[in-house]
Amino acid sequence: MPSSPNPPNPDCPGPRMTGTKPGVGVGGVIACDRSQGPDFGRPGLCVHPTPAMAQVSINELPENILLEVFTHVPARQLLLNCRPVCSLWRDLIDVVTLWKRKSLLKGFITEDWDQPVADWKIFFFLCSLRRNLLRNPCAEEDMTSWHIDSNEGDKWKVESLPGAHGTDFPDSTVKKYFVTSYGMCLKSQLVDLKAEGYWEELLDTFRPDIVVKDWFAARADCGCTYHIRVQLASADYIILASFEPPPVTIEQWNDARWKEVSHTFSDYPPGVRHILFQHGGQDTQYWAGWYGPRVTNSSIIVSHKMTRNQAPSRAQPETTQGQEETAHLPSPLDLHRPF
Template structure:
C-alpha cells in the first residue's frame, strides 16, 4: 500500500555519471585507493592519460601498501623504498597485482592439482599422489607426491621476473631466496631423498649459486617421520633471473608400488632484508 520501489525483475535506475576529470591528482588518488588492484589495471588505466599515469606510478601503490599493513604489502613498501624498480610502463602496477615478495613462487606444491606445473622423471612405477600420513604444518593441502622403488625426479623452473620480481631487487645484496621442502616415509618402508636448487642467469645456463642435499635415509619401521629441509640464499652473485628446483625420492626396500619418499609443501620465497 503506497510503497514505492522497483517491481521484481525491473532494473534499478542508474544515476548520472560523475565526471572526475576536474579533480586534482591528489584527490583522484584517494578515490583510486578504494578500487581493487586488478580493476585499476584492467579498467581504470584505460580511462585517460592522467589515470594511466597514476596507475603506472609509485604514489598510488605506495599509499595502498602503507594502508593495507599485511606482511607482503609492508615488504613491498620497504623494498621499493630502498631498491625501486626502473621506470617502465605498468611496472608498479605489476608489483601491485603479483605481490611477489613472501609468496610461494612454486606452483602446485602439494599435488592438490595433480602433477600440473611439474616436469616428471619417472623411475620404478613413477609418481603417485596420496594423503599425508601426518599433518604437515602450513601446507596448502594435506596431500603429497609419493615416489617408487627407483629414483623418481620432479622439477620446476621459476622465471623470477615473470613472477613480478625486478632486476634491481634481485641484484641487490639484501635480497634473500628461501627454499623449503618436506619429505617423509611410510612407517613400514625406508626411503631416500635429494634436493637440488640452482640460481641461474638470464641465459638459463650460467649457474650463479647452488644448493644440494641428500640427507641420511629414513629407516624402515619409523613413525611416519616427516622432515623439513630448508636453505637461504644470501649475498648471491648479480644476474640471477631463473631458479631451477628439483627433488627426488625412492624407497630402500625395492618394493613394487609407491613406498618411496613422500614429498610435499615445497616452497621458494623471496624476501628483502631491511636495515
C-alpha cells in the same frame, strides 16, 4: 499550440539554465536569452561560466589530498604513467609516506609496524608479488606442472594423506602428497622470474632473499633416501648459486613424521633470472610399489627482506660455501640432470 517565446539558438555552446530570467546572473553565472542559447532545460535559456568557474588544475590541490588520490592508484600505473607527468607528481610519488600508506591499505603492514624498511617502494612491490612460485605443490592436480626427470621403479604416484603407515601433515589444508618408488624418482620445476613479474633492476640491485622450503616423510615400515637441489641461474642458464645438501636417509621402522627442509638465498650475485627446484628419492628396501620418500607443500618465495651487500662489479661470481663453481649450461633441459 502557441510557439515558445524563446526559441532555441543552436549555435550557443553554453549549458542550459532553468528557472532564470534572461540576462539575470545566478551564483556568478550569466543566463542568456533566446538570442544566445540552445535548449537543454527551459527553452531559450543557457548559462555561461564566469572566470570563477574556470577549470582548476589538479596540481592546485593540497599535497596531502594528491597523496590520498595516489594511494588508490595501482602501483605500476603510478610509476609508468603518473610519475613522468611532472616534477610535482614525481616528487610526491617518491615520498616514503605514499608507499607506507599503500602498504597499510593492502594489509602488508599494521598501524603498529616497527620493523625497519630500507626502501618502502621496493617493499610494497615485493609484498605485492609475494607468493609461492611453484605450481601444484601439494599434488592437487596430479603431476601437472612438474617435469619428470627420473621415473624408475613403479614411477611417481599421488596419494592422499596420511597414507599407509604415515602420519597427518602439520597443515590440515594439505590433503595429498607425491610418493616415490624403489627406483630413483625425481621431478622439477624451472621458474622464470621475469615472467613472474620480477624486473631486472629489482633482482640485480636489491636482490631480495629467496626462501625455499620442502617437506618430506618416510613410511614407518620402510627406509628411504630423500634428495633436493635448488639452483639460481642466469638468463643463459649459468648457475650463480646452489643449494644441494647431502641426501637424507631415513631408516626402516621410523616415526613417519613430516620433516621440513628450508634454505634462504641471500646476497647472491646479480643476474639471477631462473630458479630450478628438483626433489625426490627412492626407498632403501627395493620393494615393489611406492615405499620411497613422500614430498609435498614445496615452495619458492621471493621475500620482502633484503640481506645483501653492494652488488659486485665482477662479471662472474666467486665460488663460496654452498655454491657450485660457475658452469655454463647450453639449454634448460640440461638443468634437469639426475643426482
